[in-house]
Amino acid sequence: MKTAIMALFLAALASPALASGSHAGGHGEAMAVGEPGKKAQATQTIRVSMKETDDGKMIFTPNTFKVRKGQTIVFSIRNAGELDHEFVLDQEDKIMEHKAVMEKFPEMEHDDPNAIRLAAGKSGEIIWKFTNDGTFKIACLVPGHYDAGMHGDVTVAKK
Numbered sequence: 001m002k003t004a005i006m007a008l009f010l011a012a013l014a015s016p017a018l019a020s021g022s023h024a025g026g027h028g029e030a031m032a033v034g035e036p037g038k039k040a041q042a043t044q045t046i047r048v049s050m051k052e053t054d055d056g057k058m059i060f061t062p063n064t065f066k067v068r069k070g071q072t073i074v075f076s077i078r079n080a081g082e083l084d085h086e087f088v089l090d091q092e093d094k095i096m097e098h099k100a101v102m103e104k105f106p107e108m109e110h111d112d113p114n115a116i117r118l119a120a121g122k123s124g125e126i127i128w129k130f131t132n133d134g135t136f137k138i139a140c141l142v143p144g145h146y147d148a149g150m151h152g153d154v155t156v157a158k159k
Contacts, residue, residue, distance in 0.1 A: 032091050033136045033154075036113035037072035037129035045074040050118070050140065050150070051081035058085070058145045060138060063152030069159050072129040079118040086140045088115040089128060089154065095137045095146075102141040117142075130156045 049061045058081070067073055077087045088095065088110075102108060110117055116124045133156045140150035 031114065032132055032134070033089055033114065034128055034130040034132065034156075037074075037127040039074060039127050041072045041129070042074045042127060043071055045076055047076045047078070048087065048138075049078050049080045050085040050087065051079070052083060052148075056148065058140060058148040058150035060087070060140075060150060060152050063138070065138075065152070065154045066157065067130050067154065068157050069130055069133045071156075072127065075126040075128065076123070077116060077118065077125060078123040079120055082120050084117060084119050084142060085145065085150065086110070086115060086117045086142055087126065088112075088139050088141055089126065090114055090137060090139075092135075092137045095139045095141070095151075099139070099141050099146055103143050106143045130154075132156065133158045 044067070046062075046065060050059070051061075052058050065073075075087065075089075079085050088098065090098070114126065114128065116126055118124055136154045136156065138152045138154060139146050
């Protein structure tokens with residue numbers, strides 16, 4: 001039994017994501033959705049609120065966005081709800097992979113430029129440059145929130 005516990009402990013130490021409770025820098029390769037932008041180059045600010053509704057849904061308002069390839073956007077995000085919420089921007093398959101990991105490790109914190117977690121009443125921003133056209137996702141990956149409706153689409157049109 002002591003050997004099994006020690007093995008689990010050593011495995012956790014070997015994995016920075018688990019040992020620190022976060023997964024900073026998890027996107028070493030170029031992201032299809034784009035890259036962190038510079039605020040001075042932003043051409044648009046999109047204000048987004050995150051909250052729960054009286055009927056049990058969790059929503060982004062708005063939850064669909066249209067931008068142009070090459071455009072830098074400031075997402076000004078406010079948690080108008082009573083629970084912690086996240087705003088994660090990525091490809092749909094990456095969102096679903098991340099969702100599965102979050103369900104296993106719900107206290108995981110993020111240090112990624114395409115994601116922000118906000119406590120109730122708090123605000124923050126993500127500055128993002130869309131380098132590819134296509135349809136991408138936004139999602140709250142706090143366990144249960146995506147399934148309660150907290151996701152949306154970002155359509156990036158060619159210039």
